[in-house]
Amino acid sequence: MLKYDTKESRDRKVVLKDVDSQCVKKCIDFIYSGKLEIPDGSIIELLHVAMMMQLDDVKQAVSNILEESITIENYFSTRNVGDIYGLTDVSLRCRIFLQENIMEISDQAGFESIDKDHLLGLLKSGELKLWEEEKLALSLKWIDKCQSKNEYLHEFLKVIKLDLIFPAYLQQMLETHPRISNDSELYMLFSGHILKASVKAKEDNDADKLIILFDGDTKCLRSFNPITEEIEKFHGAKFDFPMGFTAISLDSYIYVFCKAKSVHRLNFQRKNSKWERMNDMICDHGIAPSSVCSTGSIIVIGGTGDTEKADVERFDPSVNQWFLLRHKPSAISNASLVSLDDSIYCIGGWRDGIEVSSFCRLTPSSAEWVDLEPMRCPADRCGVVAVDQEIFVTGGYGYSEDDIFHNVECYNVTSAQWTSLSSMNLPHCINSAYRIGNWIFVVNEFWESHHIEKYDLLNKKWCNMKKKPSHLFDVCASVMVKL
Structure with missing residues (x-):
């Protein structure tokens, strides 16, 4: 300023306006001593004076102090100083400090001043x-x-x-x-x-779940892997039950219910286990009794075939004992059962010589039966599976043995309404349905019609299997287990 033809050059005097006199003195002292003392609370004023006096060493000293004293509370004021006065090192340190402490800084006034694109970039x-x-x-x-x-x-x-x-x-x-x-x-x-x-x-x-198929030809158990869709031999123990039985799994056991009240089970987790005879059911439910697991017990309801029954009994596996429950209000045969929450739903079946669309709910704890909105299509021996708060019903028999359904219906427990879904690719009469992951698998268990279909729950459509079974056999029953 004093080198050029200016008023300050002619007067040999520079007037600094609107500056802190104490900060000016500290800057002059620094010129002579090389030491810098910062007055309390005057670091910004000192930086302002240093910029006016073009004292780069003072500016750098102030920059160093600002870098070392950044806190959550003073972040925004320090960042603003660095940006206004072009303190590159301070601005860089503020960027790093923001990355390391952004959640705490977000609670401070001024967080909204962060540029959107900068925050998106981070x-x-x-x-x-x-x-x-x-x-x-x-x-x-x-x-x-x-x-x-x-x-x-x-x-x-x-x-x-x-x-x-x-x-x-x-x-x-x-x-x-x-x-x-x-x-x-x-x-x-x-x-x-x-x-x-x-x-x-x-x-x-569901990663360790398999569908176990009872091979009526060899009397062996085979496993269907829902991920690979491979069928393999599952367990060494053969079964010798008369044809016409149902199976369910509970804990580490597969239970089989046959005619003449007989009950058998196999510990599928043990390699060398054998089928063992359990205590007989109290009532004769016919061949292939309708059964379901509920809160650690097994419930059997009604009859099968032409034998209509109102009997209901519960099996406690911990004591190998059956207990009679209150009768169902109306007799039924070939009904399908599914457990959801604390209730058992009884679906369809056979009554007075025809298929029915009846739908009712049993609360085992109170033995109370409640009639619900009937299915749209009468059927017996349907597949049934609960998915969250929905009950899917697949296939079954119609008014004659030649009337086998592709139909699929879904009952929403919350809305208490039935919905018809897209039909299966093939008809399924006596069948079981299982939910594994985002799929429903339907296994046909009728004579030589042993096909398996799957339903995509996310896309709501039936899909072809990735591969056909390498060998075919008579599936007389199935059950899902978790290894």
């Missing part, structure tokens, strides 16, 4: 060591503080991996955050990820 780059839940919470907090439109949230969600977020957290956000619940597109997005996570959890839980 989330996308992986520089933030955050869980996906934290990234979602951070994005929502920034948008709320900025009072921005929801279109920004859509941008943030493109760089957040929702499939890595716990479904319970997604459900909480869906229920409590209006930006999500009031946006139909976001609502569907979150709901879809919650459903997929639920299905994946179910698949993980």
Whole structure:
């Protein structure tokens, strides 16, 4: 300034206006001594004076102090100083500090001043060591503080991996955050990820499940793997029951119910185990009695074939004992049973010489029966399986043995309504249905018609099996087990 033809050059004097006199003195002292003392609370004023006096050493000293004193509380003020005065090192240190402490900084006033594209870049780059839940919470907090439109949230969600977020957290956000619940597109997005996570959890839980097929030709058990769709020999113990029986699994055992009240079981977890005879049922339910597992017990209801029964009994495997329960209000044969929550649902069957569409619910704890909305199509010996709060009913017999159904119906327990679904590719009369992962497998158990079909729960359609069985045999019963 004093080198050129200016007023300050002619007067040999420079006037500094609007500056702190004490800071000016400290700068002059630094010129002569090389030592810098910063007055309390005057670091910004000192930097301002140093910039005016073009004292780069003072500027660097102040920059070093700012770098070393960044805190959560002063982050934004320090960042602003670095940006305003061109302190590159301070700005760089602030960027690093933001990456390391962004969740705490997000609670401070000024968080909304962070540039959207900068925050998006951080989330996308992986520089933030955050869980996906934290990234979602951070994005929502920034948008709320900025009072921005929801279109920004859509941008943030493109760089957040929702499939890595716990479904319970997604459900909480869906229920409590209006930006999500009031946006139909976001609502569907979150709901879809919650459903997929639920299905994946179910698949993980079902990873060791097999469908066991009773080979009527060799009297051996074979396993159907729902993942590979391979059929292999399952256990060395052969069965010699008369044809016409049902099977269910409970814990480590497969139970078989035959005519003349007889009951047998096999511990399928033990390699060298044999079939053992259990105590007989109290009542004669005919051949292939209708049975279901419920809260650690086995329930048998009604009769089979032309034998209509109202008898209901419960088996306690811990004591090998049968107990009579209150009769069903009306006799039935060939009904299908499924357990859901604390209730047993009795579906279809045969009464007075014809198939019926009856549908009722038993609460075992109170022995109370309640009639429900009947099925749309009368049928007996249907396959039935519960999926969450829905009951799927597959195939069965119609009014004659030649009338075998492709039909599939679904009952929603919450809405108490039946819905007709797409038909199976093949007819299934006597069949069993099993839910494994996001699939329903239907196994036909009638003479030589031993085909298996699968239903895609996510896409709501029947699919072809990946491969046909390498050998065919007479499936006379089936049961699902977990290894």
